[in-house]
Amino acid sequence: MAKRFRPLETIFKVCLIAFFLLLLWMGRDYPAKSRLFPQILGGISILFILLSFVQDFLKPKGERKAEGVKKPEPASADVREETLRRLKEVEEHADDAGYVELEASLKRKRLTQGVIIILISLGIGYLGGFLLIVPFYFICFGILHGDRKKVAKYVIIAAAVTVVTYLSFTSLMGVPLLRGALWEF
Amino acid sequence: MSIYEIISLVLTWQNLVALVGGGLVGLIVGVLPGIGPAAGMALAFPLLMNLNPLTGLIFMGTLYRVSNYGGSITAIMLNTPGDASNAATILDGYPMCEKGQGGVALGLSATGALVGGILGLVVLIFFSPLLAEFALKFGPAEYLLVAVFALSIIAAVIKGATIKGLISAGIGLTLATVGYDVIAGHPRFTFGLDFLEDGVPFIQALVGFFAISQALSLSETTLAISKVGKLAGSFWVGFKLYFKYPMVIIRSTILGLWFGVLPAVGQSTSGLIAYADTLKSSKHPETFGKGEPAGVIASETATNSCMPGDLVCTIALGIPGSVGAAIFLSIMIAFGVIPGPLVFSEKADVINGLFFALILTQVFIVIVGLTLAPYLARISLIPNEIIVPAVIVVSLLGSYGIRNMMVDVILSVFFGFLGYVMKKAGFNPIPLILGLVLGEMVEKNFHRALMISGGSYGIFFSSFICKLLIFLTILSLVGPYLMPVWRRVYQAVKK
Numbered sequence: 001m002a003k004r005f006r007p008l009e010t011i012f013k014v015c016l017i018a019f020f021l022l023l024l025w026m027g028r029d030y031p032a033k034s035r036l037f038p039q040i041l042g043g044i045s046i047l048f049i050l051l052s053f054v055q056d057f058l059k060p061k062g063e064r065k066a067e068g069v070k071k072p073e074p075a076s077a078d079v080r081e082e083t084l085r086r087l088k089e090v091e092e093h094a095d096d097a098g099y100v101e102l103e104a105s106l107k108r109k110r111l112t113q114g115v116i117i118i119l120i121s122l123g124i125g126y127l128g129g130f131l132l133i134v135p136f137y138f139i140c141f142g143i144l145h146g147d148r149k150k151v152a153k154y155v156i157i158a159a160a161v162t163v164v165t166y167l168s169f170t171s172l173m174g175v176p177l178l179r180g181a182l183w184e185f
Numbered sequence: 186m187s188i189y190e191i192i193s194l195v196l197t198w199q200n201l202v203a204l205v206g207g208g209l210v211g212l213i214v215g216v217l218p219g220i221g222p223a224a225g226m227a228l229a230f231p232l233l234m235n236l237n238p239l240t241g242l243i244f245m246g247t248l249y250r251v252s253n254y255g256g257s258i259t260a261i262m263l264n265t266p267g268d269a270s271n272a273a274t275i276l277d278g279y280p281m282c283e284k285g286q287g288g289v290a291l292g293l294s295a296t297g298a299l300v301g302g303i304l305g306l307v308v309l310i311f312f313s314p315l316l317a318e319f320a321l322k323f324g325p326a327e328y329l330l331v332a333v334f335a336l337s338i339i340a341a342v343i344k345g346a347t348i349k350g351l352i353s354a355g356i357g358l359t360l361a362t363v364g365y366d367v368i369a370g371h372p373r374f375t376f377g378l379d380f381l382e383d384g385v386p387f388i389q390a391l392v393g394f395f396a397i398s399q400a401l402s403l404s405e406t407t408l409a410i411s412k413v414g415k416l417a418g419s420f421w422v423g424f425k426l427y428f429k430y431p432m433v434i435i436r437s438t439i440l441g442l443w444f445g446v447l448p449a450v451g452q453s454t455s456g457l458i459a460y461a462d463t464l465k466s467s468k469h470p471e472t473f474g475k476g477e478p479a480g481v482i483a484s485e486t487a488t489n490s491c492m493p494g495d496l497v498c499t500i501a502l503g504i505p506g507s508v509g510a511a512i513f514l515s516i517m518i519a520f521g522v523i524p525g526p527l528v529f530s531e532k533a534d535v536i537n538g539l540f541f542a543l544i545l546t547q548v549f550i551v552i553v554g555l556t557l558a559p560y561l562a563r564i565s566l567i568p569n570e571i572i573v574p575a576v577i578v579v580s581l582l583g584s585y586g587i588r589n590m591m592v593d594v595i596l597s598v599f600f601g602f603l604g605y606v607m608k609k610a611g612f613n614p615i616p617l618i619l620g621l622v623l624g625e626m627v628e629k630n631f632h633r634a635l636m637i638s639g640g641s642y643g644i645f646f647s648s649f650i651c652k653l654l655i656f657l658t659i660l661s662l663v664g665p666y667l668m669p670v671w672r673r674v675y676q677a678v679k680k
Binding site: 006008009011012013016020023026027030031033034035037038041042044045048049051052055107110111113114115118119122125126130133134137138140141142144145146154157161165169173175176177179180 | 348349351352355356358359362366368369371373374397400401404405406407568569570571573574575577578581582585586589591594595598601602606607609610611612628631632
């Protein structure tokens with residue numbers, strides 16, 4: 001049976017209420033005209049979030065699950081389609097666990113890697129300039145999410161995109177892509 | 186001026202080079218998420234200052250026009266609208282791409298640009314004075330209510346999550362209040378950060394909520410955007426399919442024209458409203474959001490028929506209907522073509538020539554679509570480990586290039602993470618973006634209306650247009666809940 005309150009959705013809504021309350025609190029010292037519109041917005045938004053909680057509470061248990069079950073698609077000659085179809089079937093029978101848990105953990109792993117790559121890239125960009133981010137992304141995503149035997153391919157793509165980016169943005173448009181905390185070109 | 190004179194005026198080699206050049210720059214600007222027509226025109230203008238006014242305006246007009254089409258390409262192929270005006274196209278364009286029908290969707294989009302644009306131009310050439318006169322009847326209260334109606338209808342479009350759509354719109358409107366207050370000039374909700382004093386930058390937010398969050402979603406899987414791994418259908422299939430929906434085309438064109446002449450509401454709203462209208466009038470609403478061609482047709486036709494209206498309002502009244510139109514207005518003035526009612530007689534050659542060139546631009550769009558669509562559709566087959574960094578790099582470049590500041594990149598990434606969490610929590614970012622776009626206009630008109638009425642909220646219910654808009658807003662919000670009840674009653678009566 002599906003839960004009435006999905007954890008992520010509930011946490012997000014609680015955070016939103018906290019966010020709007022914070023803004024209302026911050027706005028209390030603003031001039032009357034400056035705070036009027038955000039106060040109305042904040043009040044209405046909090047009201048809608050509470051309504052959304054009521055809606056979730058009134059929702060019959062298992063409704064979400066019932067909506068999600070679909071008829072299996074007809075088999076296809078294409079192997080890739082067939083694999084996808086089976087994956088869909090597995091997702092639909094989530095209670096059987098196994099495959100779904102493995103798939104979910106792989107997705108989580110790849111997402112975490114993606115987030116870490118992006119966060120590290122911000123540091124690299126801050127220190128050395130935006131251009132350094134370009135090869136970093138292509139090589140990291142290629143190695144971590146692609147086929148590790150094809151490293152040379154990813155390096156060539158990274159180098160080509162970096163050169164094109166440099167030529168088009170820095171040389172032609174004058175956008176300083178190598179301006180960071182460590183140096184400035 | 187006779188038609189022959191206008192044609193001979195436009196068909197010089199300089200003007201044709203300007204048309205093709207502006208079109209190509211517009212395509213690149215449109216395809217790069219976040220740059221958009223406004224930034225594209227601003228970047229190109231210093232290079233064109235010495236051209237004669239007609240040639241310069243043809244370049245800019247074509248750039249403006251084609252960038253809109255370019256934005257629909259990324260909306261369909263990468264789930265990332267090039268501009269807020271393409272937001273509705275992703276709702277069904279991207280699912281079509283996932284099904285391997287990217288070429289068909291591009292065909293629908295290009296044909297929408299052709300038909301919507303030409304119908305828009307032809308109608309507006311004849312009816313622009315009448316439309317502009319009616320639009321002038323709109324006061325601050327009416328403008329505020331049009332924006333509220335637009336937000337409510339977008340929230341209603343999101344099936345089963347109307348309240349979440351409204352919350353999302355509320356977040357967008359609230360984010361628009363960050364920075365200096367539009368009336369009193371008092372800084373609000375900046376948390377002491379200098380870069381927030383001018384408000385939450387729209388392009389950076391757009392890049393984050395669509396491009397970065399989409400890249401994160403793509404990074405979860407090892408496949409490509411096209412989950413079926415092959416392409417079905419072509420540009421021509423889309424071209425032919427387009428004309429099988431005549432009612433959608435007519436309704437969307439009318440909506441686009443109407444929203445085009447409303448200052449400051451513009452293209453970002455028209456596509457979404459037309460999408461909602463098509464969804465509600467469809468016999469198969471359950472197919473929307475899953476790759477329904479009518480969704481792409483409605484969005485693209487309305488957006489493209491809106492654009493000429495947007496320009497007419499800009500040229501005839503000097504009131505821009507969008508950020509892009511505002512830049513175009515500034516460029517017109519810089520070229521010595523002062524917008525206003527007299528411009529049609531004083532600069533008839535430039536204005537008529539510009540309108541004719543814009544009709545030619547529609548043909549350019551189809552040629553570009555026809556030649557490039559098969560290659561563009563192949564984007565959906567590129568493996569995720571290559572498309573993900575490409576999406577991130579291109580979109581962050583757009584974000585960085587505006588002010589050359591890493592803080593903009595950090596902001597985009599922040600909004601990207603927020604957008605990803607929102608999607609996972611079941612919140613659609615489209616109402617948020619529309620709220621962010623319309624926020625300043627809504628607040629300005631809210632205060633103006635209250636100033637006119639001496640602080641009485643009765644002004645929002647005073648005119649017939651206000652009452653009609655309130656009724657439509659309520660209907661759009663309550664409608665989805667009443668429809669099942671209505672169907673049951675109807676079936677019971679029928680039995």
